[in-house]
Structure formats: C-alpha cells, structure tokens
Amino acid sequence: MAITAGAAAGCALPDQNQPGAARAADDAHHQAWEMASTIRKQTIVPVFPDKSFPITDFGAVADGKTDASDAFAKAIAACHNAGGGKVIVPAGRFLTGPIHLKSNVNLHLHDDAHILFITDPKAYLPPVLTRWEGVELMGYSPLIYAHGEKNIAVTGKGKLDGQGDRQTWWPWKGGRWQGGTDWSVDGVPTQDDGRDKLFADAENGVPVEQRIYAEGAYLRPPFFQPYSCENVLIEDVTITGAPFWLINPVLCQSVTVRRVTCASLGPNSDGCDPESCKNVIIEDCFFDTGDDCIAIKSGRNADGRRLNVPAENIVISGCKMRTGHGGVVIGSEISGGARNIFVENCEFNSPKLLRGIRFKTNSIRGGLIENIYYRNIEIGEVQNALVIDFHYEEGDAGKFDPIVRNIEIRDLICHKAKRVFQVRGFERAPIKNLRLINATFESVEEVGDLEHVDNFEAKNVTIAGKPFSV
Structure with a gap:
C-alpha cells in the first residue's frame, strides 16, 4: 500500500482508551442518520385520482x-x-x-x-x-x-x-x-x-x-x-x-425510485443517475448494468458551475448491484456538488462489478462533495472496494480543485476484492475526514493506495484477517 508523506500524518488508528471521543463519534453518526429519516419524510410521493384511461380506448x-x-x-x-x-x-x-x-x-x-x-x-x-x-x-x-x-x-x-x-x-x-x-x-x-x-x-x-x-x-x-x-x-x-x-x-425535487429492475x-x-436533484429516495432496486449502477451527478464542468445546483438529500437503501462500473458512485459530472447522501443495507456482488463505493472527479470537474454516509454494506465480490479518484479521465488538467470531505463508511463486510483502496486526492487539496469503522475485508489480493488524505480514521478494520493500521 502506498501512503504519501503528506497523507500519513493524518492517518492513524484512534486511541481506543478515549471513551468520550468514541461517544462523540457515535452521537455524530446517529445525528447524521436522523437526517436520512427527515429526508424520507420530506420526499413527497405523488398520489393520483381514482380514474383510469386505458390506451386501448384511444386506439x-x-x-x-x-x-x-x-x-x-x-x-x-x-x-x-x-x-x-x-x-x-x-x-x-x-x-x-x-x-x-x-x-x-x-x-x-x-x-x-x-x-x-x-x-x-x-x-x-x-x-x-x-x-x-x-x-x-x-x-x-x-x-x-x-x-x-x-x-x-x-x-x-x-x-x-x-x-x-x-x-x-x-x-x-x-x-x-x-x-x-x-x-x-x-x-x-x-x-x-x-x-x-x-x-x-x-x-x-x-x-x-x-x-x-x-x-x-x-x-x-x-x-x-x-x-x-x-x-x-x-x-x-x-x-x-x-x-x-x-x-x-x-x-427535480422529491423523486422516489422503488423496486425498479435496471437490466441493460x-x-x-x-442505472439511476439523479442529477442536481433534491430529496431523492432509491430503495429496493436491482441493477445489472453496462455502466455505474447508481451515480449521483450535478452537471459537467462550466455548465455544471453555470447552473450551480447540487445533488442533495439522497437516501439509497436495500439495493442490489451486480454487473457495473461502480455500485454507488458520486460523479463524474459533479461540478455543482453533492451533499447529504446516505447509503444503507445495500449489496454489491459480481466479478464483473469493477468498483463498490466510488467517487470520481478531477480538477476540471471540481465540485464540493460532503457529508456522505454508508452503513450495513455487504460486498460479495468486487474488483476495487473503495475508490476516491481525483484523477478521473482528464486527470489534473484544470483549475477547479475538488473538495471531498466528511465521508463515513460503517459496518461493511467485503468477502472478496482484488484491491481494497484506490484513494487518491491532491497534495494541495487532500481528501478530508474519511472514516472507516467496523469494516472487514476477507479475501484480498492487495491493500491498494491511500494518497493525500487528511484525518483518516480506521477503527475496528481488518484486511485478510489482520488488523489494519497505517
């Protein structure tokens, strides 16, 4: 595993003898997920009058x-x-x-x-x-x-x-x-x-x-x-x-995607790409797709910055991902930003699934991505478990550094992966506040890379049967 010098200073296991700090982290976790409940309540599901119009009546x-x-x-x-x-x-x-x-x-x-x-x-x-x-x-x-x-x-x-x-x-x-x-x-x-x-x-x-x-x-x-x-x-x-x-x-505002099968x-x-939308629920869906299963987006480059509308307040729950380039993805058209994304009780499982949890951006896309929470995630088989990539497609060729901060992944089990981490920020714009809590990676070919991450927390994490520390 490659850890850059700049990143290593912020990467350490927390002191397990500080119960006050642990309680504060748990309180923050519960407070965040209370927001997910609020998003559900705020998302309006349309209802319709009891009238029917069969298309066969119209020819x-x-x-x-x-x-x-x-x-x-x-x-x-x-x-x-x-x-x-x-x-x-x-x-x-x-x-x-x-x-x-x-x-x-x-x-x-x-x-x-x-x-x-x-x-x-x-x-x-x-x-x-x-x-x-x-x-x-x-x-x-x-x-x-x-x-x-x-x-x-x-x-x-x-x-x-x-x-x-x-x-x-x-x-x-x-x-x-x-x-x-x-x-x-x-x-x-x-x-x-x-x-x-x-x-x-x-x-x-x-x-x-x-x-x-x-x-x-x-x-x-x-x-x-x-x-x-x-x-x-x-x-x-x-x-x-x-x-x-x-x-x-x-x-759009108030979007519900429920029990849909995306098989293409x-x-x-x-599969499902909510773009610059607010209050979105995606639940109990099945994805077998030729690209990302779910991808949160908010516009590309200058056009995304012109509209400047983030993707926000999104809850993804109970979904199953099979073939795809990524399971739950944020980007790459993310110039308007993304915030308050909650992912729970999802299953990623296919040898043809290239990535499980994925963030993709670069210095042409830019975008502020913050407050992203995952819990109760099971990965059966995947090539790359966690990807946060600031070098997607065009790489570091622009002047709009991404800001990616406050990501928590909790209660994750991965049974088989070629690589655990492909996490690469910029030295001048590191990924900030990445927390991995209660995570097990069982069969792994390589740990992978963590580059330019400030304040990385790994708590109760094992990789190939060994406690993980950096």
Whole structure:
C-alpha cells in the first residue's frame, strides 16, 4: 500500500482508551442518520385520482408492430385534462415513440404489459431541452420525458424496452469502450464529433437554445428523464435495452425510485443517475448494468458551475448491484456538488462489478462533495472496494480543485476484492475526514493506495484477517 508523506500524518488508528471521543463519534453518526429519516419524510410521493384511461380506448393495438404513439399522447392528455389518474397499459406488446408525461398522470403498466420503443431516431424529434453527460442542450427526446410537470409516475410490473442493441442506438457509442466491447459497426457514424462540439459549446458559453444536437450529432437519448419536475415516482417496472442512461431525473425535487429492475448492458447504461436533484429516495432496486449502477451527478464542468445546483438529500437503501462500473458512485459530472447522501443495507456482488463505493472527479470537474454516509454494506465480490479518484479521465488538467470531505463508511463486510483502496486526492487539496469503522475485508489480493488524505480514521478494520493500521 502506498501512503504519501503528506497523507500519513493524518492517518492513524484512534486511541481506543478515549471513551468520550468514541461517544462523540457515535452521537455524530446517529445525528447524521436522523437526517436520512427527515429526508424520507420530506420526499413527497405523488398520489393520483381514482380514474383510469386505458390506451386501448384511444386506439392502441397490442401487437408490438402498430405505432401507438398517438394513443399514448391522447390518453395522457385526456388524463391530465380530467385532473389526473392512471393511464393504463394493459397486457400485450405496444410499440411507441417517446412518451411525454403531464402533471397528475401515472403511466401504469399491467404485469404483462410490454412497451417497445421505436428505434428510428426521427421518432424522437423535434428536439427538447435535455441534459446529456451533464450538459444542457436541445437533443433527441428521452424515451419517457416530462418538463416542468408535477405529480408524475411510471408504475406497475410491466417491462419498458428501449430495444437498444448493436443495430440501433448502441453503435453510436463507437470504439472499444473501457477496454471491453467494441460497439462500432461499419458504416454507422459515432457520437465522437458531436460530443466534442457540445462540450466545446458549453465551455464557450453558447446559449442552450443554440446547442441543437439531435439529427447528425448521434447523441443517444436517456430512457426516463423528468426535467425540472416535482414529486416523481418510478416503481416496480423493469427497464431494458436502454439507448443511454436509464433513470436520469434532472433538477427535480422529491423523486422516489422503488423496486425498479435496471437490466441493460449496453454502453453508458447507468442505472439511476439523479442529477442536481433534491430529496431523492432509491430503495429496493436491482441493477445489472453496462455502466455505474447508481451515480449521483450535478452537471459537467462550466455548465455544471453555470447552473450551480447540487445533488442533495439522497437516501439509497436495500439495493442490489451486480454487473457495473461502480455500485454507488458520486460523479463524474459533479461540478455543482453533492451533499447529504446516505447509503444503507445495500449489496454489491459480481466479478464483473469493477468498483463498490466510488467517487470520481478531477480538477476540471471540481465540485464540493460532503457529508456522505454508508452503513450495513455487504460486498460479495468486487474488483476495487473503495475508490476516491481525483484523477478521473482528464486527470489534473484544470483549475477547479475538488473538495471531498466528511465521508463515513460503517459496518461493511467485503468477502472478496482484488484491491481494497484506490484513494487518491491532491497534495494541495487532500481528501478530508474519511472514516472507516467496523469494516472487514476477507479475501484480498492487495491493500491498494491511500494518497493525500487528511484525518483518516480506521477503527475496528481488518484486511485478510489482520488488523489494519497505517
């Protein structure tokens, strides 16, 4: 394990003969988790009038071939105009383009309902205000979208299938991604030029309404993106075949994600990415994804700093993570900051899960990340257990040093990991107040690295059967 000289001064086991200090730490722990209870109470779960609007009453045909876009739009409009209720998707297979929700509408899927989304990009025009990798633009409509609405939901045990595969959206990613699958298809353009131009526009302050990146830019749309909405619920559904990120609420207040299965192994298939949202509950969900399972975000670089809205007051509980680049992640689009994040009773377990607990930023992203708490975490198998990386992607190439402080991980067991730590701050901007309490790492190939951490506390920590100290 590498410990830099600057970090070592702040890294030591606390004095076990100081009961007053221990009590103070326990009191702070309980006080922090009381805030998690408050967040739950503050997060409003929408309720809907007892009215039903079956899409089949508006012309939808359950054959998986007939375009039901118009039927969905008419049913949603009728439900909204009547004061709200449920738009019912009955058993069967329904093909549609983008679904735009309106206030007081619950899109409810029968257990055997299967919504198939059209893969022709032209169906997702005209462009709408959206956010793509943390940057605002006018882009393809998300598959399910709402802007400025209140009390909206997608519920039921049916399936939402974006039909993303090697013949439709996924080849736009292009190239060999993260050393794995090559998504390129001969003759199919990729997102590279559009992505670079969008990011340059954002850095140069081009007005959002002039950032038109739909046809010809090849930027894949998110699956479910409520934008600037209040009181959002997504519950029980299964999402698969996503073109891009699966659940991506942006600038929303009161978001509940409950018992959702995110099963999509395509490129950038993040499971749930609340971005610049306040009061978010993610509970009892299952993730088997092609990228991060859960990633907390708040905008990229200049665009994130322009909006300057943090991700805050988020509780993640009872979730299971399988394949993915990270289990619970903060970043990398984190320029607006993140605070008051609580993660409990979660299970990470897959030889294909690259990281368990992950923070990713750099000196171009920046961001203030603080008050992050984990408890009762079980890691079955993972490659890297704890990653806090200030050198993500572009590395140390900017002038916006991240501030990462006050992280507590308590009551964690990891059965198998290649590496315990990959924790790297900057010498000029160290990670501060990292506490690891009651943690066991059983089978470990290497301890890993701790670089530039001030005030690191390890209490009741064992690695490969030996007490851990630095």
